[in-house]
Amino acid sequence: xxxGTFQLxxxxxxxxxxxxxxxxxxxKCALVTSSWTPDQVNNNDWGDVSANEIANGFGYSTGGxxxxxxxxxxxxxxxxxxxxxxxxxASGGSIPxxxxxxxxxxxxxxxxxxxxxxxxxxxxxxxxxxxxxDGSPLNLNCPAGGWFTTTRP
Numbered sequence: 001x002x003x004g005t006f007q008l009x010x011x012x013x014x015x016x017x018x019x020x021x022x023x024x025x026x027x028k029c030a031l032v033t034s035s036w037t038p039d040q041v042n043n044n045d046w047g048d049v050s051a052n053e054i055a056n057g058f059g060y061s062t063g064g065x066x067x068x069x070x071x072x073x074x075x076x077x078x079x080x081x082x083x084x085x086x087x088x089x090a091s092g093g094s095i096p097x098x099x100x101x102x103x104x105x106x107x108x109x110x111x112x113x114x115x116x117x118x119x120x121x122x123x124x125x126x127x128x129x130x131x132x133x134d135g136s137p138l139n140l141n142c143p144a145g146g147w148f149t150t151t152r153p
Contacts, residue, residue, distance in 0.1 A: 003101070003140055004121040006148040007040060022081055023070045026106040027117065029086050029140065030064030031098035034128055038100065038119060046104045046114035058093035058134070067103075078151030086140040094131040095138055098122060103147070118148060 036052035043049060056062040069084040088095055103117040122129035132138040 003143060004124060004126070006118050006120045007038065022105075022117075023072055025109075027067045027070060027083070028064040028104055028106055029067060030102050030104070031060065031095075032100045032102055033097070034099040036100060043116055045112050045116060046102075049102050049104075049116065054096040054098050058095050059088050059091040059132075059138075060095045064102075073146065075149055075151065078149060080146035080149040082142050082146035085142055088132070088138045090132045090134050090136050090138065092134065094133050097128040097131050099126065099128050101140060 030046075030049075031054045032049055032052040033054060036049055039048075053062065053064075054060060065086050065088060067083040067086065071082050072079045073082065086101075099122055100119045101122065102119040105115050105117065107114070109115050
């Protein structure tokens with residue numbers, strides 16, 4: 001499945017410029033419902049979002065999936081962040097409908113527990129991504145340009 005434009009939270013600049021090593025730390029991707037309203041200024045940690053996560057079970061685990069094969073690649077005046085594609089497989093029932101995929105760091109950085117990195121909408125509509133039926137994969141494919149790129153002027 002193609003993914004929408006990745007949106008960074010304001011706190012991400014502090015995270016990536018400070019102690020937040022995106023490659024060394026555990027990074028998770030969690031799926032949340034349309035009941036969450038993204039707030040890039042005031043949402044700082046996973047606790048600001050987690051109440052809107054889809055239900056645990058049927059192939060999806062609370063807290064989301066851990067990103068594998070993370071890499072930062074230098075680009076002109078910055079870097080891009082990429083990882084392996086993310087996959088869940090519906091098992092024993094359907095993975096519920098979702099709207100946003102939210103990335104966050106597991107752990108405490110600069111006194112923030114599980115700081116948010118960013119999110120994207122599952123499609124361009126925006127509309128909910130329908131439930132993934134039993135036995136089917138739910139794939140989030142990392143774009144060729146990475147999940148996101150940060151640059152300086």
